[in-house]
Amino acid sequence: MLVVLGFLMVATFMYLIMSKRATPVVGLILIPVAFGLIAGAGTDIGDMIVDGVESLAPTAALLFFAIIFFGIMIDVGLFDPLVRLILRLVRDDPARLVIGTAVLAMVVSLDGDGSTTFIITTSALLPLYLKLKVSPVVLTVVAGLANATMNIIPWGGPTVRAASALGLSPSDVFVPMIPSLVVGLVVVLGFAAHLGFVERRRLGKLTWKPDLMPLGAGPSGVGTTVGRGTDTTDGEVGRLAAGLDPDRPTLRPRLLPFNAILTVALLVVLGLDILPIPVLFMIAAGIALAVNFPRVVDQSAAIARHSSSIVSVVAMVFAAAVLTGVFQGTGMVESMALWLTGVVPDALGPFLAVITGLLSIPMTFFMTNDAFYFGVLPVLAETAAQYGIEPVEMARASITGQPVHMQSPLVPAILLLVTLAGVPLADHHRKVLWRAGVVSVVMLVVGVVLGQIPFG
Structure with missing residues (x-):
């Protein structure tokens, strides 16, 4: 029964x-x-x-503070150089955008945490998907496939569980499966290319040039010309694009080295498995808030910005x-x-x-x-x-x-x-x-x- x-x-x-x-x-x-x-x-x-x-x-705590931490890193501009590089490579081609999504998700997935991958990938690329009118479902499919395939790396979770359950070494389980992982990633790239070409045929070449104007600011400062000469002033597009506005007040360019070191240190300690992951993100989020936003009112605002997620x-x-x-x-x-x-x-x-x-x-x-x-x-x-x-x-x-x-x-x-x-x-x-x-x-x-x- x-x-x-x-x-x-x-x-x-x-x-x-x-x-x-x-x-x-x-x-x-x-x-x-x-x-x-x-x-x-x-x-x-x-x-x-x-x-x-x-x-x-513990998972809820991890997600709570991971969203805050990486949200702050996005607010202060840590990932802006990476985003600018992607925009420069993607230009106005939906197919390049989708393939770039797969590559970015694969690279970020090396830290073994799916939440981190999706926060960075979505925050960096969703505004561009909306600007170019590429379906956001394509983003979730490609990012989800890339991260899921990378999930068999030993520090990702399942490989360690399988090894622990049977009393084995994780390396004995994973290393022989590297060819399978590589071929799986190639298949994911194939799916990404297909979806990208489908979107390219659906939309055609677009007139907006991301390397010529800042994301979220069109010629009038409100909308951006996209997709066969149409103009959009959609509030949701503007709100998301504002997250990468090069003139946003939350930017902390002088603290870029500190934030980069803090993020790298967090990822390194995550890999060393010294402390529980939720605890690490709690500490990292606290440090990020205190250093980047010393005023209490700014700390509260930083948390509130990501409260809906x-x-x-x-x-x-x-x-x-x-x-x-x-x-x-x-x-x-x-x-x-x-x-x-x-x-x-x-x-x-x-x-x-x-x-x-x-x-x-x-x-x-x-x-x-x-x-x-x-x-x-x-x-x-x-x-x-x-x-x-x-x-x-x-x-x-x-x-x-x-x-x-x-x-x-x-x-x-x-x-x-x-x-x-x-x-x-x-x-x-x-x-x-x-x-x-x-x-x-x-x-x-x-x-x-x-x-x-x-x-x-």
């Missing part, structure tokens, strides 16, 4: 979200509560949800905690894992590594990485050992589903991305899920062809 309820809960949630009959926050709260009560949770559902909230509280994202994180809490507390996750491993016929035992790779695509979408790698993977690996398949081979196969996993509404970073870009989650899913599935399958196939993942 728990298996049926688990799948029904996921199907109901996805249907309501994809059909736009409920917002993610409403769906993440009400649907798990209803199915949890049907499963017999009773008054214990409160404890289950509290457990879920406690497990995701903070509220939206943190609300969805805590709403997702309801789903994870009910999933875990009712035993649905464990029951679904045992059922899936039980339905694999003995004849397919020698192919369990490939089967694990394929299962990781939907399963990591519907459950957290912790639930899959610490709950499902050990069961699959133990079964596979009977057929001579090594645990490290199972771990490699299990991380190939990450391009799809990162699009899940259970992943706070993807909720941040669609919120910052102003894109409905349903619209993002319609365009990204099948592409993410292709990237996952390609990475799995490359692993099989090169012998890193056994087949039979």
Whole structure:
């Protein structure tokens, strides 16, 4: 019964979200509560949800202070040189813009944090997408795919989880999968190029030259000529473009070296894993506020400027905690894992590594990485050992589903991305899920062809 309820809960949630009959926050709260009560949770559902909230509280804190920190860095102009370089390379070509989005997201994803990647990528490029009238959905799809594919780097999370669950070295899992990662990134660039060319054909060459006038200031200082000679004075475009206004009062050019050193130091310490990531962002945000905005009123204003993003994202994180809490507390996750491993016929035992790779695509979408790698993977690996398949081979196969996993509404970073870009989650899913599935399958196939993942 728990298996049926688990799948029904996921199907109901996805249907309501994809059909736009409920917002993610409403769906993440009400649907798990209803199915949890049907499963017999009773008054214990409160404890289950509290457990879920406690497990995701550090993530909420991370996003809260990461948005503040990188928002301040954007306000004070740290990323303006990078943005100017991108604008100079992109010029007036939508295809270059989309490909540049993929490259930027891949590079920034090296820090292993999806939230950071999406804050920087969206803040730098969304105003240009709106100016050139390129669909923001294209931005979320390309950035989401690039970051998701890079997510298998050891400090990104899933590789460490897979290695820890099976008692392996993360390097033994990751290094042989580098060819799969490279090919996956090439596929992402291919998707980006295709989407860019589609947008180029739809829009045609544009007349606005980003290297000749500042972003957000047209000839009249209000609008900018874009797309076949049309003029836009849209308030939302102006508001977003103002974030990169070269004359904005929040710029701190004299503090550019300090802010650059602070950001690099933060990323280095993140990689060293000295302190919990939420704590690091709390400290970094506090330092950034105190140094760049010494006056209390300016500090309050700096936080308020990013309050809408903070509220939206943190609300969805805590709403997702309801789903994870009910999933875990009712035993649905464990029951679904045992059922899936039980339905694999003995004849397919020698192919369990490939089967694990394929299962990781939907399963990591519907459950957290912790639930899959610490709950499902050990069961699959133990079964596979009977057929001579090594645990490290199972771990490699299990991380190939990450391009799809990162699009899940259970992943706070993807909720941040669609919120910052102003894109409905349903619209993002319609365009990204099948592409993410292709990237996952390609990475799995490359692993099989090169012998890193056994087949039979």
